[in-house]
Amino acid sequence: MLLAANPLGLEGSQAELVYNGFSFAVAAMGIGFVFFLVSRNRVAPQYRSAVTMSAMICGIAAYHYWRIFGQFNSGEWNEGYRYADWLLTVPLLVAELVVVSGLSKEAAKKVTPRLVVAALLMIATGYPGETAADGTSTRTVWGIISGLFMLYVLYELFAGEVGKALKSQSGEVGKKLNNVRYLLLFTWGVYPIAYILGDKDSWLSSTLGLGDSDATTAIQFGYTVADVLAKPGYGLIILGIALARSNAEGYRAA
Numbered sequence: 001m002l003l004a005a006n007p008l009g010l011e012g013s014q015a016e017l018v019y020n021g022f023s024f025a026v027a028a029m030g031i032g033f034v035f036f037l038v039s040r041n042r043v044a045p046q047y048r049s050a051v052t053m054s055a056m057i058c059g060i061a062a063y064h065y066w067r068i069f070g071q072f073n074s075g076e077w078n079e080g081y082r083y084a085d086w087l088l089t090v091p092l093l094v095a096e097l098v099v100v101s102g103l104s105k106e107a108a109k110k111v112t113p114r115l116v117v118a119a120l121l122m123i124a125t126g127y128p129g130e131t132a133a134d135g136t137s138t139r140t141v142w143g144i145i146s147g148l149f150m151l152y153v154l155y156e157l158f159a160g161e162v163g164k165a166l167k168s169q170s171g172e173v174g175k176k177l178n179n180v181r182y183l184l185l186f187t188w189g190v191y192p193i194a195y196i197l198g199d200k201d202s203w204l205s206s207t208l209g210l211g212d213s214d215a216t217t218a219i220q221f222g223y224t225v226a227d228v229l230a231k232p233g234y235g236l237i238i239l240g241i242a243l244a245r246s247n248a249e250g251y252r253a254a
Contacts, residue, residue: 007077014217021224022069029065032058032232044251047242050099054235057089061231083127090123091116100241103165111161122149135201157181173244180237187230194219
């Protein structure tokens with residue numbers, strides 16, 4: 001397949017891989033949006049907000065990936081679309097996990113705002129670093145600040161109040177909660193790696209010896225795969241947890 005010149009400077013198989021990845025992401029997010037919307041009534045009322053948030057996440061991501069896909073053959077590239085997406089969706093990812101975690105309503109009301117604010121700050125502080133020049137202290141400092149907020153969120157999910165609630169669950173629900181937590185850890189691990197690779201003067205770029213096009217391909221395709229796993233993939237597990245809890249509590253969909 002022949003692609004027109006793109007603002008990322010990719011050619012041949014690299015251009016096709018990234019282009020097709022964007023196309024797949026648009027479809028995956030769009031399908032996820034519709035699927036989660038029609039699945040809301042399959043779960044008990046107290047868990048429907050989690051499934052609704054999954055639909056919102058996929059809908060937001062579908063729009064932004066459509067914008068990213070559309071600019072691939074244009075003359076300009078705006079990485080801000082990704083950050084706008086993450087700024088809206090990452091707080092929802094942590095909030096929906098709290099809904100199905102088993103935390104009491106009082107505990108959830110306390111911990112959810114903290115997690116949402118930390119998730120917002122994680123993304124908001126990452127963007128100035130992403131747009132800073134390679135090899136500058138600005139990029140490093142903002143990356144560290146963003147990383148600290150990410151570590152706080154992960155601490156809450158693994159060792160804090162949410163983590164303790166997740167560990168206390170058993171059976172099918174406990175297994176799915178553990179799976180969704182580690183999926184989040186795995187997918188979030190992609191982002192700091194891509195952030196470092198985006199700096200051509202970083203130690204990681206130098207160690208791997210990647211050319212500009214190799215690094216760009218790895219970053220864009222890596223982001224895309226991580227987003228698909230962390231949004232519709234994550235949402236499917238959240239739905240499974242909500243269904244398992246609903247069934248255990250005797251709820252039957254009409």
